Amino acid sequence: xxxxxxxxxxxxxxxxxxxxxxxxxxxxxxxxxxxxxxxxxxxxxxxxxxxxxxxxxxxxxxxxxxxxxxxxxxxxxxxxxxxxxxxxxxxxxxxxxxxxxxxxxxxxxxxxxxxxxxxxxxxxxxxxxxxxxxxxxxxxxxxxxxxxxxxxxxxxxxxxxxxxxxxxxxxxxxxxxxxxxxxxxxxxxxxxxxxxxxxxxxxxxxxxxxxxxxxxxxxxxxxxxxxxxxxxxxxxxxxxxxxxxxxxxxxxxxxxxxxxxxxxxxxxxxxxxxxxxxxxxxx
Numbered sequence: 001x002x003x004x005x006x007x008x009x010x011x012x013x014x015x016x017x018x019x020x021x022x023x024x025x026x027x028x029x030x031x032x033x034x035x036x037x038x039x040x041x042x043x044x045x046x047x048x049x050x051x052x053x054x055x056x057x058x059x060x061x062x063x064x065x066x067x068x069x070x071x072x073x074x075x076x077x078x079x080x081x082x083x084x085x086x087x088x089x090x091x092x093x094x095x096x097x098x099x100x101x102x103x104x105x106x107x108x109x110x111x112x113x114x115x116x117x118x119x120x121x122x123x124x125x126x127x128x129x130x131x132x133x134x135x136x137x138x139x140x141x142x143x144x145x146x147x148x149x150x151x152x153x154x155x156x157x158x159x160x161x162x163x164x165x166x167x168x169x170x171x172x173x174x175x176x177x178x179x180x181x182x183x184x185x186x187x188x189x190x191x192x193x194x195x196x197x198x199x200x201x202x203x204x205x206x207x208x209x210x211x212x213x214x215x216x217x218x219x220x221x222x223x224x225x226x227x228x229x230x231x232x233x234x235x236x237x238x239x240x241x242x243x244x245x246x247x248x249x250x251x252x253x254x255x256x257x258x259x260x261x262x263x264x265x266x267x268x269x270x271x272x273x274x275x276x277x278x279x280x281x282x283x
Contacts, residue, residue, distance in 0.1 A: 001013055001014070001015060001016055002045060002047070003016060003281075005280070005281040006281075007278070007281040008281050008282070009047075009048040009049065010045070010046060010047050010048055011042075011047050011048050011049040011050065011051060012038065012041070012042050012045075012047050012049070012050045012051065013051045013053070014051065014052050014053060014054075015053065018053055019053070019068070019070070019175075019177075019213050019214040019236065020053045020054045020070070020214065020236045021052075021053045021054055022054040022055060022057075023035075023052065023054065023055050023058060031055075031058045032058075035058070038050055039241070039243065042243045043243055047243050048242070048243060048244065049240055049241060049242060049243060049249075050240070050241040050243060051065075051238065051239070051240050051241075052238065052239045052240075052241075053236075053238050054236065054237070054238075055237070055239055056235070056237045059237075059239055059248075062239060062248050063248065063250070064237035064238055064239055065238050065239055065240035065248070065249060065250050065251040066237075066238050066240075066250070066251045067217065067235055067236060067237045067238065068214035068215055068216060068217065068235075068236040068238075069214065069215045069217065069223055069226075069233055069234070069235065069236070070211065070212070070213070070214055070215070070233070070234050070235070070236045071211070071212040071213075071215070071223075071226040071227065071229070071231035071232070071233055071234075072209055072210070072211050072212070072231055072232050072234065073199065073209065073210040073211075073212070073229055073230065073231045073232075074208070074209065074232070075174075075199070075202055075203045075207055075208050075209060075210050076208050078203065079199070079200050079203055082199065082203075082229075082230060083196075085230035086228060086229060086230055087227075087228035087229075087230075089228065090192060090228040090229060093189040093192040093193075094189070094192045094193055094196050096188075096189050097155075097188055097189040097190055097192055097193035098193065100157070100188045100189075102155050102156065102157055102162075102188060102190055102193060103155065103156045104153065104154070104155050104156075104193065104194060104197040105153070105154050105155075105156070106151055106152070106153050106197065106198070106201050107151065107152055107153075107154065108145050108146065108148070108150075108151055108152065109152075110141065112152040112154055112164070113137055113138075113141050113145070113152060115154055115161040115164060116137070116152055116154070116161075116164040116165075116166060116178075116180060117131075117134055117137055118161070119161060119162075119163065119164045119180035119181060119182060120132070120137075120164075120178065120180040121268055121271070121272065122180065122181075122182055122183070123179075123180040123181060123183075124180075124271065124275075125264065125268055125271055126183055126264075127260070128259075128260030128261065128262075128263040128264040129260070129263065129271075130263070130271045130272070130274035130275030130278065130279065131271060131272055131275045132275055132279050133272070133275050133276040133279055136279065137166075140166070144168060145166075149168060149169060149170060150166065150167055150168040150169060150177075151166075151167050151169075151201075152164060152165070152166055152167075153165045153167065153194050153197060153198050153201075154194075155190040155193060155194045157185055157188060157190070160182075161182075162181060162182045162184075162185040162188065162190050163179075163180070163181035163182070163185075163190035163191055163194050164179070164180050164181070164194070165177075165178065165179045165180075165194055165195070165198060166178040166179075167198055167202075169202070169207060172206070172207055172208040172209065173207060173208070173209045173210075173211060174198070174202040174207045174209070174210045174211065175211045175213065176195070176198070176210070176211065176212050176213050177213060179191070195229070198210075199229075212226045212229070212231060214236050238251070
């Protein structure tokens with residue numbers, strides 16, 4: 001897909017805003033021709049780069065531009081075995097959340113999307129990041145959730161939504177895509193319970209694999225959290241091809257820690273405006 005941006009340049013990305021998107025082909029013999037065709041299209045369209053989020057099978061001798069960790073859970077074990085294989089702290093936090101009488105809802109309603117967006121704005125501010133604009137999530141709702149290809153999980157304490165996740169599903173797989181919560185209620189451990197309920201829901205509907213999305217290498221805490229669910233950890237490699245130089249290159253984009261500190265100081269409306277202006281360039 002072509003992205004035209006005055007900030008990140010005109011480029012082709014497979015696929016914008018995805019954690020990973022493996023090339024579709026019948027095997028290693030077909031892929032070189034597909035890749036050459038993509039390069040030809042990119043040069044004709046004056047792309048600066050061609051970005052692939054996946055493809056390690058086809059680029060075994062190429063250094064990736066960047067990498068992440070993925071975590072996959074085998075749902076065919078069943079909830080009883082999965083729960084037994086959880087890290088002790090993960091089981092303990094699920095039990096604690098249950099004792100708090102939190103209410104979990106798995107839904108596809110537009111109202112639930114509005115609740116999630118409210119929580120997402122809080123979470124992004126805590127992380128020093130602008131939230132994704134509402135039209136972005138509206139598009140997800142229109143093209144995925146409303147088409148029965150995803151769902152929203154919300155947890156309520158009394159009448160207040162305190163945590164929410166967005167999941168996609170296709171074939172026999174479920175993907176945890178977005179998560180948000182109100183840190184005011186962190187002691188209730190709603191984030192553990194909401195994932196557990198999504199796992200049980202997925203198993204009950206015949207899905208076989210549950211993916212926790214990507215994790216940046218520097219985020220050790222999140223990596224440990226996902227490992228606590230009895231998951232299999234694997235690498236997700238990205239590749240970036242410079243169409244002017246005809247070489248694979250590294251991606252050196254780094255988030256400035258000082259910039260994050262400054263963003264945390266901004267009021268929520270200002271962060272929302274930044275997200276609306278800049279998020280379209282980040283795909």
